[in-house]
Amino acid sequence: TYWPPVDRQGMPGFPKVLEAIYQAWRTNRQNVRQTASQVLGYLSASAGGAPAGGELTGKIADEAVRRLSAQFDPEWGGFGRAPKFPQASVLEFLLRHCRRTDDERPLEMLAVTLDRMAEGGIYDHLGGGFARYSVDDEWLVPHFEKMLYDNAQLMSVYLDAWRLTGREGYRRVVEETADWTLREMRSPEGGFYAALDADSEGVEGKFCVWTAGEIDALLDPEEADLVKLHYGVTESGNFEGQSILHVDRPLTGLAESSGESVTALAERLDRARGKLLTAREGRVRPGTDTKIIVSWNGLTIGALASAGAALGRSDLVDAARIAATLIVDEGIRENGGLARTLTAGQAGGDGMLEDHAFLADGLIALYAATAEHRWLEHAHKLARIIVERFAHTDGPGFFDTGAGHEQLIIRPRELQDGAIPCGNSVAIDVLLSLAHLREDERYSRYVDATLSSLATPMTEHPTAFGRFLAVLERTLADQRQLVLAGGTETAELSAAFMTRYEPFVTLAHAMDGDEGEGWPTLGNRPIPSGLSAAAFLCQGMTCLPPVTSPSALLGHLDAALR
Structure with missing residues (x-):
């Protein structure tokens, strides 16, 4: 901590x-020793065998939503009281539940939470990106540290929310957060740094806050007035005599009171934001933690690849590809396992379960975005390592350390999601994707056994099992695969699909000849005569007739999935 x-x-x-x-x-x-002995006993017991399993039904997800509703803050969003964390895994569960059911409660909780966070001081309204958490209920005053893992996850959540609802405000958050990631967190080699400090010049938040006088000095009067009204900048401030920018008065309300159009105000605000960002870059910057942590980079690779494919931003996909190449080239040990970190070109530490799982998950997303089969093959190699070196021998799930890791007091096994999902929940999400693409029942058994062992805690404590619940949603839905055939000619079909929120459809690309060995779902797909690309919507080995245009594909999805 x-x-x-x-x-x-x-x-x-x-x-x-x-x-x-x-x-x-x-x-x-003596009491310290006694307490340590008791803690060791508890840890040993918790890392042991599996709890009693339960049946995996929709009742688990329904009860989890009910309990989340009871903890939900209807005015400011989020769950529970301050300090408030974004809890991206829980939000991802709610998104998947919305897609699988007709329940409107998750969408209401999502909308309030995502809107309030994007309006609050936890979001950087000049440079993009989110701070780690808010010290108050209103998302106003953040702990100003910015973590790579938070922003990767929230990029994915806001992207999926945009895909689901079409709300342009969510798309803006995705693009601004992605731009911040590339601008401020990218190493010269193409990996992504771990964090930005909260402090600069020994003062927390100094880099980010403003006085009314600074705004007036940097902007012309119309711009300054708009910024102060919109972002709640006052003479007295809201943080130690200065102001944290937050949306105090929306542009729609300001347009009504001023008689100007929202478009005109938005253009003026964008000009002002650019000037303020330039001025802020001249301040003493917070320190940067320049470690390249493999697991957090895996989250970022997946987020950038998916965002780039959905938004038509090839620069984001390129950045994801470069980061993946760096880690695959420099972060894989001689035994095939991953390192934990890359620092100044040097691999450090043994990779944990989360490193292998998060990177595999990111590579599957990169494969979907690029149709480059090497990423799927790398993901499958990592999945095999997870099963061979991390699997629990006396119960479901996986240990956090591999079989060859240095011996610890106990071999840890994390089974709760926190600020980042635990390695176990992402590992079974990866195995579920590969199970559908490879028709591999062994991978499915790992998923079912792990979820079954957590049926009761998932129901009773949903905020601690968000990613597990999101995986459960996939097992409850009718899983399908969308296989695109035609090489580079499938770009339009892929782009059309990527704008949709379809968490229960795995996007894949057909393989020719020997390349498809071991991937029965992706084997040769005959393209209709005279055409260069086709899309096959499949359930297992059974596929609907192919479609060949983006509009036909979207119609196909609507008919089959709604």
Whole structure:
């Protein structure tokens, strides 16, 4: 966890924590030893066999939604009280539940949460991207640290929300967050850095906040007035005498009161934002954690690839491809497993379950976006390593460390999703995708066994099992595969599909000859005579007649899936 250097916002400073540890060891050593022994016993028990399994039905998801509704903040969104974290895994579950059912409650919770976060101070209204969490219920005052993993996940959530609803505000958040990722988090080699600090010049948030006087000095009067009204910048401020930018008065309301069009105000606001961003770049910047963490890069590769394909942004797909190439070329050990980090070109540490699972998930998304089969093959190699080196021998699920990892007090096995999903939930999501593409029942059994063992906790504590619940939604839905045949000629068909939110359809690309060995779903697909590309919507090995145009494909999907 994070300890500030001095006491802050109810958290003790790290020196105080160290002093308390020292005093406890000096004055109460026997109790410390006894507590440590009890904790070790608990950890050993929790890492042992599987809990009792349960039947996997839609009732689990329905009850999870009901419990989330009870925790939901109807005014400001999110679940529970401050401090508020984005909880991207829970939002992804709600998105999939919306798509599978006719339940309107998840969409309402999603809309309020995504709107309020995008309007709040947790979102960077000049440079894009989200801070780690909000210290208040209103998403106004963030802990200003920006994490790569948060932004990768939220990029994916807002992208899927745009695909589902068509709301342009969500698309804007995706593009701005993607642009921030490429502009500020990308290493010269093409990997992505871990985080930006909260502090600059020893003061948290100094890089991001503004005074009314600074706004007036940098902008012309009309621009300054608009920025102050729209973003709630006042003389007194909302954070230690300065202002955190947040949407205080929407442009629609300002247009009504001023008599100007929303378009004219938006253009003026964009000009002003550009000037402020340029001025902000002249400030002392927060520090950057330049580690390239493989798992977090896996999240980012998947988010950028999917966003680029859906939005027609080839630069985002290219960035995902370059990052994937870097990790595959430099982050794979001699035994085929992954390193944990890349720093200054040096691989460090043994890759954990999450590194293998997150990267495999990202590579599957990159494969879907590019039709480059090498990424699918790399993902499958990682999946085999997960099964061979991380699988629990006495129960379902996977350990966090591989079989050859250095010996720890216990071999850890995380089975709850937090700020990032746990390795287990992403691993079974990957295995489910590969099970459908390879017709491999062994992978499906890992998925079912792991979910079954968590049936009760998923129901009772949904905020801790968001990604597991999202995988459950896939098992409850009628899974299909969309196989595109025709090589590069399939680009229009692929682009049409990628604009749709279809979490229960796995996009794949047909393989010719020996290339398709082991991928029965992707074997040779005959294209109708006289045409260069076709799309086959399949369920298992049974496929509907092919369609050859984007409009026909979308009609095909509507008829089959709705």
